[in-house]
Amino acid sequence: MSAKNIIYTLDEIKDLSDDELYQRLCECWGITNGKIEVWGELEISADEKWAGIKSVRTAENNLAISYPLYVSKNIDDGVFLPPFDAKKLLKGQEKVWIKCQLEFAKPEVRKKHENPFLLSVKRNSSERLVTLPRFNKAQILDDEVSSYLTETIYNLHFDAANKKITEVLAGKELELNQIESKRKETSDSVNNLAKRKNELEINREQLQSTISTQKDKIAVLLQQYQNIEQEMSQKIERLKSYISEKALFLKDFEFIDSEDFDRFIINASPSNERPAMLDFATVFDGDYKQAVSYIQAYLKEQDILYPRHIIENYLTLIRANDLIILAGDSGSGKTNLVQSFARAVGGVSKIIPVKPNWTSAEDLLGYYNPLEKKYLATPFLEALVEAQQYPEIPYFICLDEMNLARVEYYFADFLSKLESRDVVPEIQLYSDDESAHVLSELKAVVSIIASAQSKFSKDGIVDFVKLMQDEEVSAEMKRAFGFSDKDSLIKYHGDIRRMLSGIMNTPSTIKIPSNVRIIGAINIDETTHYLSPKILDRAHIMKFKSPLLSDWEVILSEIASYGFDDVSKPLHFEIEALGRRTPYPKFDREDAFCKLFTDLNRDFFHPLGIEFGMRTIRQGLNYLTLFLELNADRDQAINNFIVHKVLPKFTFDGNKQSGNATKLNLMENALVEQLKVVIPNYESFSEEFSCIAGLQSMIDNAKANDGVVNYWA
Template sequence: MNATETIYHVDEIKNLSDRELYQRLYESWNITNGEIKIWGRLKLRNDGRWASIEEVRTTTENREINYPLDEYIKLDPYIYVEYAKQILGDNQSIFIKCSLSLSPERERIRHNNPFQMAVKIGSVEILESIPINKNDILESDCESYIAKAIYNFELSKLTKDIVKKEIALQESLKSLEAKKTQEDIEINKLAKQKSILEENSSQLKSDIDIQNKKLITAIDQHEKEIQKMSKKIEKLKSYIAEKAIFLKKFEFIDDDDFDEISINIVPEFNKIETLSFSSDFNLDYKQAVFYIQSYLKNMDILYPRHIIENYLTLIRTNDLIILAGDSGSGKTNLVQSFAKAVGGVAKIIPVKPNWTSSEDLLGYYNPLEKKYLATPFLEALIEAQNNPDIPYFICLDEMNLARVEFYFADFLSKLESRDSNPEIQLYSDDESAHIFSELKAVVTVISEAEKKHSQDGIIDFIKLVQNENINSEMKRIFGFSEKDSIIKYHGDIRRMLSGVIRTPSKIKMPANVRIIGTVNIDETTHYLSPKILDRAHIMKFKSPLLSDWQSISSEIESYGFENVSKSLHFDINDLGIREAYPRFDNEDKFCQIFIDLNKEFFSPLGVEFGMRTIRQGLNYLKLFSDLNENNEQAINNFIIHKILPKFTFDGNKQSGNQNKLDLIDKVMLPKLENIIRTHNLITDEFSSVVALKNIIANARANDGVVNYWA
């Protein structure tokens, strides 16, 4: 250590930020490029649990460096032992070149050394041996001398490798010749097996053809039944359309129903000028996020960029999204404001505490009134179906006021269909056939009565029933007694017709619909069941009062958008296509990470985690990459959405040799920090590492009870 270096006491620097600590090191070690690059000897420590670098020198000046502390602490940057073993191979020690960074804060505290350094994973280069005498080399020549030494070493190693490979090649040739005879024997065996397999394949093909024919026959029969039912409905609608003027004249339908069936009017929304995602933004999702965030700020609504890019990605998954957080944290507002920003429609459906079945969500057919009683949720689906080019965001507000698995599970099962938009059967197609038969009889009777008594000026239903002759004749034909009311019967027919016109017997889930739920977790609400958590993405919010508004505003100003008064129109397909999740690939890095996490932690903790969850994660990663290339950020988000919300268990229970709380604190937390190496760069609000730390701290303060929602 040079005499000119500034020496610090631990107490003097322990409260400095990481940035300030780096600055002290740069000044002490004469580093000007903002990167600490060193070389030295990599060795395993005696206990075999850690490895470190000895004889540390800078690569620019070939200068030996140590920590600038008055209590002398030797600079021996540590490196994770498994990674070190991969580099060392069979060697006891080797020379390496690498970059350094500050160790995690907990390590610096544990060693009482604010300057504690660690090797950056992925920065290591093997040097083998660097014969440099700093007294013989000018500082200005040091870097080139090191490069030359590396070149000579690589050349020597390459020459040795070529010799080894030549020897190995000769041995391989001898081995191949020795095996040739044995392989010829194996080929003959395989040829015989191939013949047998071909015979079996032929028989199997024949069996498959037979089964296919049976299946095709069954499908044809099923399609005929569907066509038969559909024809009944079309026949009724066609008849209604044909008799529309007559039905309106006699008040069986109102003006709105008449317009819908006679000229097929679809409700139109006010045409407003918008920007196009495809033509104005060239399908650039990253720029779209910047614009939407700016658009919302123009409406005095501030959200961090992370929330917008995460929410847009979830919208594109076509999965159920659940926004969780305290009351007033901006959950419902996000649904409404985002819908406005993309030229869509937000439908907020309040959930009632007395909802117990799917009928509370979708409605039901009343056989007494012969009419389907629709709900606001179903009406929103039908409206969306009639406006297929407009995105609809249907929000079940405070969805956990009732038990979600009671009223929503059947509908959620329908949403699991990824090959096509799921179809929802509301009531039997035969009901429409009964209505058609009854309506036809009524129309025939009234038409004949109208013709017979046309000289009396029969122009509407009231005039019709006021005519005593017609009234008596209709009662006789329908078998009514004097107590029966033709006016009441007319009202029944009117309600039946309105139901058929406005509510189809079945509806396909419109491609332009996204389902979102909001939840508050308190003593008045129910927890979400594992079945719901397994199929949904949880996006948690904090109070907007805790946000750094100035930072968000500065971020938005940096985008440079000036005119943000127009909404940004997306084609429906650009907001996500309902398609099968990506296939599970055992070799994929993401799959490997979560296979290991499941074996080491999720299964021992009793946290349900299956193949579908991994495939949902693969889909999320693929879509998130369009907005943000940071793969670790995507993994971080996935853990918050799909893993941590399932952390509700007794941490005092044993899992192997330790309790569950210690398992996540002492083993899982360091593992997660290693997987998400850039977690220090992620805002605390959106960090899975910080979220897990909070879970652990809350559990320690709550008798070991682990609860993500607490």
């Protein structure tokens, strides 16, 4: 559409609305899109009180325009633009070409200038032009706009070209600088490498000289060592002879029995024959996933069925070297798991029944009787001592019905020892002075017997009772001991024998062997005690249901899929393969597991009153690392950890407020939903070992029990 040559008088347009006036302008100027967009040259007055654009052309058809009035109201006089806006576009230049949209000036301004068509620049519609809009030659000739080819247009294109050239030159200069910098770096690197090469050559020559010198010294030391070894060998033989002589004396006179003599003097290992076994490292190449399959299949051959996830979980906890507590109803297979797993790995299980009257560590470990000068050991301590004698065999010591007595009374001190992860835990059973006293008394007795035997030339009598039957020797010994005729040397001999046996079989201190795992089995009923937060914080709780509720067909099908031909032999693990007592992994704020449980603690555990500390997260990191070695399902590991370490602490009044909701509502409406997001495949887990199913069960029970939340109910 081209422009129309229409001219109006003021009377013709005085009654038109702004919309009608705007439409008349668009028709006159050939504008079809309904917006008066123009381009022109922006300038500002010297006093910066007025600014506007001149040489105005339409953006749509590039036509020069003027107001369609008979009175002289040429648009080339300038279209007003606020000076403030103009200065932002000029950026210090005198003139620039811009493109903008026009709108009617204010009514009072149009009235003042007697021009209803008067336009001004619409605010925030202006932009500087980098290149001028294209227009054809005919337009230029017809409209006589040769004034556009002015110094301003030239400067516009010159500035653009100059800017481009400057940018290119700057880029080239930058490239040259970078090349020069790289050349200098390369030159420096070459010089440094040459210098380093010279240094290494010097060091190599010095090292060769040092090695030669050290070889000579080693040869001298080796000869000295061989001489010392030969000398020490002779001394050791003499020492052995001396010890053997004294030990034989003690044995002959029945101060020690043959078994103690063999174990402590001849270093004879106790006999404990082990069945033929498969080697975990050799047969399965250290693959724990295969080991779980084999153990499950082996137990099936023993008519014991456990789902795979129980074996996975239990083996991981064994390797974690923490206290394991198996919880469940009577007959749910807790102690059976301990015993059957021990057999499956060629280990030994010891089931220690806990008594309701246990109140201190003495009930667990025994105590020293000063009257008898003997330590009275318990079955638990005897199991530890036995495990020490067989360091290559795994021992699983289970405290059965652990919570018949208050665990924190009799087990807390022992549990504190188990917390030590960087050193071997050691327990002081009684004072070293007691054993020193017994040995001192024994030495005196032996000296007196030997003296009396020698004095009366009774070397042929090596039986204590027969020696005492000799009147001369008996009288001499009573005199030496300060005994009266009523005192019994036979009874005194028995006391010495008993005391000596006590300190030989029960040392004053005992280290918890690395081949020992401590496991607790608990029932929850009206006859038992709840576990305290201190115990829960340091243990892993593994809850059981009745084996009658298991889907045996699924388990049998699972085992059949492994394809083992022969599962008749236990699986032998080196003790280290069953887990080492090492420090827990460090807490790392950037670790995904640490972040997850830090957020859960802040948003849920703490508002619910659940104690959850950094040590628990570090225990979780350890569990996670070990579990992933036999099952790559990270969600399963996180689920198990929540079941072990978090849910057992849920014991509180759900009706109490926590923020704007009750604790029970926080569990049901927020925590459950959050865990579903954290563990998206939760529905694939067994309900027995699902943290979400466990949480929902507690919620349902609480609603039926006046809002009381109790994991153990």
